[in-house]
Amino acid sequence: MDRAADFSLSTSAQGSQLTLSGDWTAAHMAGADARLADAAKDAAATGVSIDLKGVHRLDTAGAYAVLRALGEDFDLAQVSARPENLRLLELVRAARTAKATPPPEPHSLHQLTIRIGKAVVDMAREATETMVFLGHLLVVVVRAVFNPGRIRLPALVSLMERAGFDALPIVATTSFFIGAVVGLLGANMLRQFGAEVFAVELIGIAVTREFNIIITAVLLAGRSASAFAAEIGSMKMQQEIDAMQVMGVDPYEALVFPRFAALLLTIPLLTFVATVAGLFGGLVVTWSVLGLGPAFFFQRIVDNVGVTHFWVALSKAPVMAMVIAGIGCRQGLEVGGDVESLGRRVTAAVVHAIFAIIVIDAAFALVYMELDV
Structure with a gap:
């Protein structure tokens, strides 16, 4: 059964708590991620914790929305969630903070020289291994000629x-x-x-x-x-x-x-x-x-x-x-x-x-x- 993503905000002496419920997936958030970001921003001054135990389903889009609302410095230790949802949050956070793949370096004469050198070395290695193969095969052929029983x-x-x-x-x-x-x-x-x-x-x-x-x-x-x-x-x-x-x-x-x-x-x-x-x-x-x-x-x-x-x-x-x-x-x-x-x-x-x-x-x-x- 599909359930729309929703949340509630409660405040106590220990601080604010966001309790999420429903399906926090790409198909069922329907603006709940933006409202969650606004609520987390307003409650950030008093300290905020989050409860995901009521979430029925959570995908990477939902995890990304939660992390974006809580901010980069939020401690995931303050999140109450099932183990699989907590692992998903950690995975998405690691992906968000990962360094971008550097663009390939422009081609240069030095790189061309390296590639040519590697090709020459590979050809020499291939020729050597081919000669080893032919030598071993020749030994087997001569052995079979002189001993057909093999x-x-x-x-x-x-x-x-x-x-x-x-x-x-x-x-x-x-x-x-x-x-x-x-x-x-x-x-x-x-x-x-x-x-x-x-x-x-x-x-x-x-x-x-x-x-x-x-x-x-x-x-x-x-x-x-x-x-x-x-x-x-x-x-x-x-x-x-x-x-x-x-x-x-x-x-x-x-x-x-x-x-x-x-x-x-x-x-x-x-x-x-x-x-x-x-x-x-x-x-x-x-x-x-x-x-x-x-x-x-x-x-x-x-x-x-x-x-x-x-x-x-x-x-x-x-x-x-x-x-x-x-x-x-x-x-x-x-x-x-x-x-x-x-x-x-x-x-x-x-x-x-x-x-x-x-x-x-x-x-x-x-x-x-x-x-x-």
């Missing part, structure tokens, strides 16, 4: 299914549409020169050399690198990795290596599926738009494109897999103890993996261009 086959097979085989539908679908788009653009552009038939070579080279591995790697970066970072980061937050180390289990051997090997083994298959799907997408477009049948399409692919471009793309696959798995696991191991850190690291895993894919593909392109492959 490989956790159930975890490896499970991760191959989740990180690799489950990605087949999305890789095939995306590659199909990429091949179709390349075919459509090539047919429209080459039609101006009466060379529509060369759209087949354009599709073959673009799909078998670049788009198959790029699309596969980017999808794995968004799908698997983020999953690796989230899984390992969640275990880090719950101190499961610390528990593994206490029990003598190497987290790199139990968590990082199976994910590393799973992507390394499955990415060639995904690249092959992406190649077939991309060529099929280009075939659908050339057949429907240019009227070039499947036999003619594949004959030109065999005669003029060949298998060299596919092997070029496949040579990039292991490097892409190692980079994607390494970045995902590395970011997961760097997660702190809060959810915000987990979110930052998962985002960093995807961004860093995609950036690394583009840089690696450009490096391969330069190398193969110099080798005339």
